[in-house]
Amino acid sequence: MKFPKVPMRRISALTGSALALSVALVAGVAPAAHAAVSYTPVAEIETGGGGNSSMAVDSSRGLLYSADYLQEKVTIIDANSNEVVGSFSTDSPQGIAVDEARNIIWVANTNAGTVTAHDGDTYAPLVAIPVVGAFDLAYDTSSDRVFVTSLFSDDNLTVIDAESFVPLAPVGLGVWPEALATDPVRGELYVTNRGDSTLSVVDSTALSILHTVALPAAPTGVAVDTAQGKVFVPLADGTIAVIDSATGGITGSISAPGALRGAVVDSAAGRLFVTSTDSALRVWDTVTNDFVQDVAVFPTWKIALNPANGDVFASGVTDPVHRVSLLTLPEIVSDAPADAIINESYSHTIETTGSPVITVTVTSGALPDGLALDPATGALTGTPTAEGSFSFTVTATNPAGSVSATYTLNILVPPSVTSGDPAGTVVGVEYEHAITVVGTGPFEFEVSDGALPDGLALDPTTGIISGTAGEPGTATFTVTITGPGGATSVTYDLVVSAAPVEPGPGPGPGPGPGTGAGETPANGGDGLAQTGGDVPLVAVAAGAAAIGAGLLALVAARRRRSTVE
Known part of the structure; x- marks a missing residue:
């Protein structure tokens, strides 16, 4: 069954000692790396309870389960938003663990003397297994078993098969x-025995005891660093025993004055966290065993780690549940956005580092029309609709502070040819044709295929074809125009015609009457009298015809005389 959502009473966003920082960056230049600030309380979550007894995190679903012994319920909290999203009832829950693969929540119910398994979607109980005085429990992924300790029960560790729900010996x-x-990693279970100040190391598959470690004082908690091969056991005398997980031997002791309680280790970060009922939440380096810091939340008793992001949840017996994060200043690590093409889909991600969750927003200027920025992912996407240069500032922010970068994003228009085909030309005649283009310049012009007619050339900057063709023929060639917004090509056929042939001069007229051979007419002309204006061609032809007729008549008369003679 589904349970109603439980409203959250109070969530306080805290900044603690976090440093606010805003750094303006030149576009495309990555900022300097920033060191972690500290583990800092970032939220206080009210569960509406008064007997917080244990907590467990489902990192794959981002949920925190908080068992409340007095209110007889388990509160469900969104581990990212800090919001209480529901709860389910169970009898006197003391210990809690999660089988993430099956989405099952295991609960140790002390007064009821049972261990219950609950469906992670409906929270309905799937089984109730009798375990007298069930106190704490843990789910082991390597053996797929649930281990349960019993309150005030000697020599008894209950083992349950997580798949069949069947108790083992x-x-x-x-x-x-x-x-x-x-x-x-090692397939081992570590159990503190408060009554005789020992630690039992158990093979979680064979269920045999590998080591029994004698401790200098009563243990109050236990945590394992799988990366370093260490087991940390807080003790009632204000120290922490450091044990080699391979040998079971104590290799060191950490002084930690105070009433120490629970412990968890973040192996990825190399940090040990220990709660205390009379001092702050304390942090150590698991590699060096050196003290790192106190986190100002107290008193704290129960503790849980979210391995997905390194957050720690700690609470006392009563509310609130404190969320503690390792705050690192945001850093923008991606390059500046590349230029975009108008009316084409665009995508660029503003990548950041830092912890906890970072939001990215436009804090100055404006994005190009058609583009939008996702504050959760830093994705800048869309289809730009207007040409131009757009300057804007983005700011990445988390509780540790903020960092900014200013960018100029150019929206480019690809080149497009607006001029027509080049006209033909004639051999020996000076020629010029301009290829005109619109779009985002400057442009470069080149003949990318074929060749211009001999004697003509293309200016790569202006796009003008000019020169004097030397040979007739048809030249086919392709011109490619390239600009910031892309390239386009156009193919032309340019016809070069031969030069026209001019007619040569005809034979001149003979010397005029009264002009001897070698003499020049007195008027400097052609031997004919010039009476003003040119002699009409018809008159010349008529005169020639008359002279021809006279010559024919003279020849005929002579022949006749000869005949007669």
């Missing part, structure tokens, strides 16, 4: 077994 431990921690 109990394992005899020390006196008053209490806290548990698993090492799925």
Whole structure:
């Protein structure tokens, strides 16, 4: 069944000692790396309860489960938004663990003397297994088993098969077994025995005891660093025993004055967290065992780690639940956005680093029309609709501070040819044709295929074809125009015609009457009298015809005389 959403009473966004920083960057220049600020309380979550007994995180679903012994319920919290999203009832829950693969929540119910498994979607109980005084429990991924300690019960560790829900044979431990921690890498389980100040190391598959470690004081919690091969056990005397997980031997001791309680390790970050009922949440380096810092949340008793982001949740017996994050200043690590093409789909991601979650927003200027920025992912997407240069500032922000970068994003228009085909030309005649283009310039022109007619050339900057063709023929060639917004090509046929042939001069007229050979007419002309204006061609032809007729008549008369003679 579904349970109603429980409203959240109070969520306080805290900044603690976080440093606010805003750095303006030149577009395309990455900022300098920033060091972590500190582990800092970032939220206080009210569960509406008064007996917080244990917590567990489902990192794959981003949920925190908080068991409340007095209110007899388990509160469900969104581990990212800090919002209480629901709850389910169960009898006196003390311990809690999550089988993420099956989405099952396991709960140890002390007064009821049961261990219950709940469906992670409906929270309905799937099974109730009798376990007298069930106190704490842990789910081990390597053996696929649930291990349960019993309150005030000697020599008894209950083992449950997580798939079949069938209890297996109990394992005899020390006196008053209490806290548990698993090492799925080594396949081992670590159980504190408060009654006789020992730590039992158990093979989680064979269920045999590998080591029993004698401790200098009563243990109050246990945590494992799988990366360093260390087990950390807070003790009632204000120290932390450091144990080699391979040998079971104590290799060191950390001084930690105060009433120490629970512990968790973030192996990825190399940090140990220990709660205390009379001091702050304390942090150590698991590699060097050196103290790192106190986090100003107290008193704290129960603790849980979200391995997905390194957040720690700590609470006292009563509200609130404190969320503690390792705050690192945001850093913008991506290059400046590349130029965009008008009316074409565009995508660029403003990548950031830092913790916890970062939001990216436009804090100055404006994005190009048609583009939008996703504040959660930093994705700049859309289809730009207007040409131009757009300057804007983006700011990446988290509780540690902020960092900014200013960019200029150019929206470009590809080149497009507006001039017509080049006209033909004639051999020996000076020629010029301009290829005109619109779009975002400057442009470069080149003949990318074929060749211009001999004697003509293309200016690569202006797009003008000019020169004097030397040979007739048809030249086919392609011109490619390239600009910031892309390239386009156009193919032309340019015809070169031969030069026209001019007619040569005809024979001149003979010397005029009264002009001897070699003499020049007195008027400097052609031997004919010039009476003003040119002699009409018809008159010349008529005169020639008359002279011809006279000559024919003279010849005929002579022939006749000859005949007569």
